[in-house]
Amino acid sequence: MESFFRSLKAERVYLTRYASYQEAKTDLFDYIRFYNHRRRHLTLGYLSPMEF
Numbered sequence: 001m002e003s004f005f006r007s008l009k010a011e012r013v014y015l016t017r018y019a020s021y022q023e024a025k026t027d028l029f030d031y032i033r034f035y036n037h038r039r040r041h042l043t044l045g046y047l048s049p050m051e052f
Contacts, residue, residue, distance in 0.1 A: 007039075013028075
């Protein structure tokens with residue numbers, strides 16, 4: 001779980017300036033979908049969960 005939050009902050013939050021709460025919420029939910037389905041994970045042998 002800690003690695004998820006580290007990735008979320010490093011790959012999205014710290015790099016993005018949001019104009020509104022709704023924009024931030026939408027973007028973070030998009031990142032969560034990306035992280036859970038398409039992002040490659042070390043623990044899966046650098047495969048995305050969909051490829052695993």
